Amino acid sequence: MDQRYHVAGTGPVCLVHPGGPGIGWEYLRMPELERSMTMVYLEPVGTGASGRLADPRDYNLSTYTHFLHAVIEHLALPHIMLLGHSHGGFVAQRYALDHPDRVASLILYDTSPVTGDDFWRTAVANLEHFARHHVSEHPEVAGYVAGLTSRPDRFDDEGATAVLRTITPAYFHDYWGREDDFAPGRQALRMYAAPSWGEGPAFDVREELSALTAPTLVLVGDDDFICGPHWARMIHEAVPGSQLAVLRRTGHLGHIESSEEFTTAVVEFLSSVSGDTA
Structure with a gap:
């Protein structure tokens, strides 16, 4: 099974998981961050040039975290910065909870700790x-x-x-x-249809988030209709020591609509937790 990813930029490595499920990775390009970071954009299974599962019902959180871990192992990095957007934020939360030793810092971007x-x-x-x-x-x-x-x-x-x-x-x-x-x-x-047909338990990590140990930035647009500030604050209040950044006059795609503010929030967060300027 092919799991593709795309690399752009130079500097510290940040692994990026897009949303959907099933949206092509290209929408999540972050050129401003690529100027000072190596952005590794995952192309999730079921999308683009990555492989397809024989049974569409297997497109679920367990599958995505499995392939995310495979890429992290392939990159041979002991610790990674992980950014998940929307549904990719579900994957990032689950991965950080299951593999706390591998996540150096976590950016949960326009996402939620629960669906339903x-x-x-x-x-x-x-x-x-x-x-x-x-x-x-x-x-x-x-x-x-x-x-x-x-x-x-x-x-x-x-x-x-x-x-x-x-x-x-x-x-x-x-x-x-x-x-x-x-x-x-x-x-x-x-948009690739099959990932939307996946089956699995409902996503709900609210009772687990207090166990997150990685420094965490929760980043949200104040006018995001689907994963807005209500859900972001729920994560922020549950994750010990997390930072919350709310982008004003911004929807679900802050890296596009408010790119300067988005980039500043990410860079300042990473600087605060690493002591380095990203």
């Missing part, structure tokens, strides 16, 4: 609010909730990609105000 009914009810309510706010100028947003809640087994890769691209504006605080900046990335997004 309350998580999804909140996301749908936030998206409904977004649609009401924008529907008069952008009538297409009326279909965003249906896109978010569509059964994933209804789509192939092209259909899943179309849905993701359609609802992309909701992942920004002000997509249409900066559409010239964001539209090319929107059209480059790729």
Whole structure:
């Protein structure tokens, strides 16, 4: 089984796990951090050029943490900086709990310690609010909730990609105000359907987070409709000594929408825990 990853930049190594599950890794490129760090972007199984599982039901947290560990072993680094975005943050939390000796520092970016009914009810309510706010100028947003809640087994890769691209504006605080900046990335997004068909126990590490020992930064956009400040504060309050950075006027993609503030937050955190300037 091939597990691909992509390396960019020079300096201390930071391993990056993208979200989804099933979104192509390219959206998570962080050029500003690449100027002073070696960013290793994982291309999760089921996406891009990485291998495909024979049974789509096996795309679950255990599978992703297994392949994350395989890459860390392959890199032969005794300790790593680990950044997980959204669903990748679920993987990063699980990995840091299971392998505390391998994680030197942890960045949990726009993620949550739990999913389930309350998580999804909140996301749908936030998206409904977004649609009401924008529907008069952008009538297409009326279909965003249906896109978010569509059964994933209804789509192939092209259909899943179309849905993701359609609802992309909701992942920004002000997509249409900066559409010239964001539209090319929107059209480059790729979604792979099979990872959404995975089966496994519900994600909930709330009772375990107090055991995290790695220095941790919890980073969130204040207008993230799906993994917003409520969930970030839940992590921050549970993880001993963690730092919380809230990016103002920012949605789910702060490394794009507020890149300077995002980069500053990461660099200052890493400097505070290592004594080095990243």
